[in-house]
Amino acid sequence: MDQAQAWPEDAVEVGRILGAFGVKGWIKVQPFSFDASALAASTTWWLHLERPGLPTRQALKVLALRDHGEGLVAQVEGVDGRDEAERLRGGLLSVPRAVFPKTPDGEYYWIDLIGLQVVNTQGQDLGKVIDLIDTGPHCVFRIAPPGIEQPSPKQERLIPFVGAYVLDVDLAAKQIKVDWSPDWESEA
Incomplete structure (x- = not known):
């Protein structure tokens, strides 16, 4: 030691x-x-x-x-x-x-995703990734809305990390682009 x-x-x-x-x-x-x-x-x-x-x-x-x-x-x-x-x-x-070993294209270490800014296809800022949840079949982003450091469970956004919603992960730009409307949480 x-x-x-x-x-x-x-x-x-x-x-x-x-x-x-x-x-x-x-x-x-x-x-x-x-x-x-x-x-x-x-x-x-x-x-x-x-x-x-x-x-x-x-x-x-x-x-x-x-x-x-x-x-x-x-x-x-x-x-x-x-x-x-x-x-x-x-x-x-x-x-x-x-x-850390290099990951294959399209795969990421969680540590590299935490802190990335999440924007939708309309350019709206949805917040920052604060954690991920492993649900088995796929992971889910836990996102703190803009201006909130430690959101309550009702305040945070949950977006599945699947191709239908996650369009691009740009580690260099520290940004994730998603097909997600900020209104979807209130419609559920």
Whole structure:
């Protein structure tokens, strides 16, 4: 474990440590995504853990990683026994956004969509994406209307992230173009 490395400016939380795995210091990791490729793409994980006697933030050098059930198990440098691994339980793991694998055309990481401005085909500003909801078949944008930072559930807009409504995602322009009328929520 390395305390000297600086925390990356583009760090994104991608998982958490569930506890020890075995007796040789391996840890169980729960990825925050079905696709754990961001964790696998980085040889250094950034651990945030509030524990007496441990630094709040530190770098973990990943020595080995493999799938295990619905999660991962990993061996990290400097953690050589079960007790040491167990002390890391609950720690949040981040990796730099820059190491995320490239996505195929038309696919996006949620972290890249949050904060984008949403406009409709008439040029009306519908607000900013504050989160996404995974419904199984598709995702749904949670959008804060213009001028509202933390909308109540009744104030926010929900727009399905499907081709029928989402016409264009322009990451460079930080904008999503949709075929959506601001009146549709009041008509439901």
